[in-house]
Amino acid sequence: MKNNLILGLAIVSMLFSCTTDDTADVVINDNSVINNNGNGGGPTDPETIFLSGTYTEDLTLDANNTYKVNGPLIMAAGTTLTIPAGMTIEALAAGANVYIAIAQDATIIANGTADNPIVLTSDASNPSAGDWGGLIVLGRAPINSVTGTATATSEIAALPFGGQDGDDDSGIIRYVRVEYSGGAADGQSENNGISFYGVGRGTIVEYIQAYEGKDDGVEFFGGTVNVNYMSVVNCQDDSIDWTEGYTGTITNAYVKHGASHDKGIEADGYNTDFSNAAGYFSKPTVTNLTIIGNGSATGNEAIRLRAGTQGIFNNVWIEGFEEGFDLDGDSGDNPTGAGVLNGDTSVTDVTFMDVTLNMKNDTGEVFTEADFISGIGNGTGTDYATWGANWTVE
Numbered sequence: 001m002k003n004n005l006i007l008g009l010a011i012v013s014m015l016f017s018c019t020t021d022d023t024a025d026v027v028i029n030d031n032s033v034i035n036n037n038g039n040g041g042g043p044t045d046p047e048t049i050f051l052s053g054t055y056t057e058d059l060t061l062d063a064n065n066t067y068k069v070n071g072p073l074i075m076a077a078g079t080t081l082t083i084p085a086g087m088t089i090e091a092l093a094a095g096a097n098v099y100i101a102i103a104q105d106a107t108i109i110a111n112g113t114a115d116n117p118i119v120l121t122s123d124a125s126n127p128s129a130g131d132w133g134g135l136i137v138l139g140r141a142p143i144n145s146v147t148g149t150a151t152a153t154s155e156i157a158a159l160p161f162g163g164q165d166g167d168d169d170s171g172i173i174r175y176v177r178v179e180y181s182g183g184a185a186d187g188q189s190e191n192n193g194i195s196f197y198g199v200g201r202g203t204i205v206e207y208i209q210a211y212e213g214k215d216d217g218v219e220f221f222g223g224t225v226n227v228n229y230m231s232v233v234n235c236q237d238d239s240i241d242w243t244e245g246y247t248g249t250i251t252n253a254y255v256k257h258g259a260s261h262d263k264g265i266e267a268d269g270y271n272t273d274f275s276n277a278a279g280y281f282s283k284p285t286v287t288n289l290t291i292i293g294n295g296s297a298t299g300n301e302a303i304r305l306r307a308g309t310q311g312i313f314n315n316v317w318i319e320g321f322e323e324g325f326d327l328d329g330d331s332g333d334n335p336t337g338a339g340v341l342n343g344d345t346s347v348t349d350v351t352f353m354d355v356t357l358n359m360k361n362d363t364g365e366v367f368t369e370a371d372f373i374s375g376i377g378n379g380t381g382t383d384y385a386t387w388g389a390n391w392t393v394e
Helices: 336-341
Strands: 002-008 013-019 026-029 033-036 048-055 066-075 080-083 088-091 099-102 107-111 118-122 135-138 171-179 194-197 204-211 218-221 227-233 240-243 249-256 265-268 285-292 301-306 311-328 345-362 373-376
Touching: 135 171, 171 194, 194 204, 218 227, 240 249, 301 345, 311 336, 336 345
Parallel strands: 002 026, 048 066, 066 088, 066 099, 080 107, 088 118, 099 135, 107 171, 118 171, 135 194, 171 204, 194 218, 204 227, 218 240, 227 249, 240 265, 249 285, 265 301, 285 311, 301 311, 311 345, 345 373
Antiparallel strands: 002 013, 013 048, 026 033
């Protein structure tokens, strides 16, 4: 349904509209008074501007205002969401259907700094994982679940993604921290902290953190986007996840597990719930990676490679896991082991600290640890103490 958002000023008035599935009309007066009968659910806050709906015009946030996301906020094709450095945007701690989505052909300009990061967080007085959804970006870069000009549909928001433009540009995400994410959309599918759906390498993504998420920290659904300086702390499912033919680069990544967690990295060559229609597999290059677990006695895997994924790992530090690398696959549709044998999957310079088993091979192919890993003891990981200073939290 259509919502009308009316901004009244003393001298000048301006009218624009946004479309949403779930929120009622929002009226803002004098840039400070808001009347909201939608997802806010509570008393009116005279100093807060609520954001939700599908925006068909640019949305530039004002550093002098306070904003709260109280439903799905979707930027439609052709629009730009601009968030100033240093801004904290709270999201209604309602779990379901509270997220920010940047659709195909829309852009986000979230250009923070180390001293003035942008924070997307919960509005709860005692926030916790799963309070709200997260940030979703969708592009036109290749994915392997479809072919040609076809697109797939995102699990969250049911928006199209994928295409044939590896250089697709969805904007800038720099010094952005997403906290307490992972709420279920539509009461079912859980959001990640940051989800990249078919995002292209023209998008600038650097210095991002997912903190205290209920589901995955950062997930890549295909695409070619390159990420530099990524921190994932205390996420309850996989910290870093890729699938659907992701072929970008991840440079300088830091993962630290909390009490509830799953894998440091869970990597799929394709989405096994659909198909590998395009016939290729995920193959990112990961350089300068640190993964800190809770000790080898906790019985967990730092990195799980499955469903035919390939990947090149350089300079890795893994600490506190029962298994360093767990490789799963078969000789059919999930040729994870074949990637090791033909050189498409390898690890160079890695240090295992408090790790019981460096590598576990469940691929059905025969290869040794030396075929997969070289330079054991030479890995130093990423210099998180330097690049993560000031803007990240633990």
